[in-house]
Amino acid sequence: MTTEAEQAFIARKAAKREGRRGMQEEKAILGMTSLMDAITIIVTYLLKNYGSDPVVIAPTQGQKVPLSKADTPIQDGVPIYVSERAITFAEKRVVQMDETGQIDPAALQGHLIGPLYDLLAEEADKAKQMSEGKGEEWEGRIILVGDQNLKFSVLVDVMYTAGRAEFREYAFCVVQQNG
Amino acid sequence: MGKKFEEEEIEANLLPVMNIMLLLIPALLLAMEIARMAAIAVSPPKFAATADQKQDEKQEKPLNLKVFIMEDGYRVSASGQQAGAEAGKSADSNSPTIALAKPGTPLDDYDRYDYASLGSEARKYKDLFPHETVVTISAENSIPMQVLINTMDAMRGLDCKMMGAMTAGEEVPPECMFWQAIVEAGAG
DSSP states (O other), rough: OOOOOHHHHHHHHHHHHHHHHTTTTOOOOOOHHHHHHHHHHHHHHHHHHHOSSSSSSOOTTTTOOESSSSOOOSSSSSEEOOSSEEEEEETTEEEEEETTTEEEETEEEEEEHHHHHHHHHHHHHHHHHHHHHHHOOOOOOOEEOOOOBBBBBHHHOOOOOOOTTTTEEEEEEEEEOOO | OOOOOOOOOOOOOOHHHHHHHHHHHHHHHHHHOOOEEEEEEEEEEOOOOOHHHHHHHHHSOOOOOEEETTTTEEEEEEEEEETOOTTOOOSSSOOSEEEETTTTTTOOEEEEEOOOHHHHHHHHHHHOTTOOOOEEEEEOOTBBHHHHHHHHHHHHOOOOOHHHHHHHHHOOOOOOOSEEEESSSSSO
């Protein structure tokens, strides 16, 4: 038992089905323009963020960079990574530390860290030549990326060595604390 | 008679561009800094004063503020006189000027030092010498770098914001006390 309304509905459906039989299937096209816009904006934002830092600081494995309230941005310079395990410069492990976190005595001559000095002096020569070529004054800035638990004596030795290699400006890299 | 060409509408194939863009996103995200880095400018360690520096000292008398970080606290001195030393003595070798906030704690407990008291001491000196900005900081060999950084923060002033002064050439705000740190080896 069907009502008149139900019969009318079934009739309309049947008529629609009849009409569709003769039609070709439409091909769906994926709209790429809006997706492209969104991705272009994301890539531009990321590229801008990436390009605004003069130096990319990538601490070595297990290194805990000290925290500070300082808000001064990092200026261009040569980073030296000093962790409790090793001193790394230009992606090379230059000096190993002993179990107590002290520099291997074989690499030390007084306060001077021999292998690090050689690399820094070479880097300083290169940087000076490049600056001369550009007609700029060489700043000679070292960015010391230390570790929270790094001993003061090691820090002083690294700074002394950089000073001997003619680097004149020093900056401690820190992780900015909120507040 | 030239042939007539019908203009065809060619749709640009965006898929290769999209592929590159999608690869760029994770690559850039990986290269991005997760933590916000900052820098503290320091002057190099001094092992001996040069002849020029000695001459300058004769001409004008600077505050010559020094903070020595010891395992049992801070020794603070100005113009060669340790604050809180026994009468008639320039330095007191037995007791620090500012004792530890948490005595008996290990060296890697960075909150063992009384940074608040050090900040108050710095404020007293700053009020007496408002134009002075230099502090010489030294430490015992075993002192961790985080303690040195916290000490610099306390001497600079916890509310000190140097961003404007460093980047936009603005004046250093009055909250900033001793923001030029010289790291000296084995002094005290």
